[in-house]
Amino acid sequence: MNLLLIRLIIFAVLFFAGLKLYRMYREWQQDRNAGDQDDTPANAMVRCAWCQVHLPENEALRERREWFCSTEHRDKYLAEQDSEE
Ligand SMILES: [Zn+2]
Numbered sequence: 001m002n003l004l005l006i007r008l009i010i011f012a013v014l015f016f017a018g019l020k021l022y023r024m025y026r027e028w029q030q031d032r033n034a035g036d037q038d039d040t041p042a043n044a045m046v047r048c049a050w051c052q053v054h055l056p057e058n059e060a061l062r063e064r065r066e067w068f069c070s071t072e073h074r075d076k077y078l079a080e081q082d083s084e085e
Pocket residue numbers: 048049050051052053068069070073
C-alpha cells in the first residue's frame with residue numbers, strides 16, 4: 001500500500017513536470033512563430049522602392065521599412081526622403 005502511494009506521487013510529479021515542460025515548449029514555439037510572422041517570409045519577392053523592380057528578399061536591402069535592389073537606389077531614395085522632410 002505504501003509503495004503504491006509512493007508510485008502514485010512519483011507519477012503525479014512526473015506528470016505535472018511533463019505538463020509544465022510541454023507548456024513551456026508550446027510557448028517557446030508560439031514566440032518563434034510570432035517572430036517569423038513579423039517579417040516577410042523567406043525568399044519572398046520584394047519591390048525596390050526606387051525603381052519598382054521585383055527581386056528576392058535575400059538579395060534586397062532593407063532600410064526604413066522599404067526594400068531596395070542596390071545601395072545606389074537606397075541612397076537615392078533616402079536622399080529624396082530627407083530633402084522632402
Ligand atoms: Zn532599384
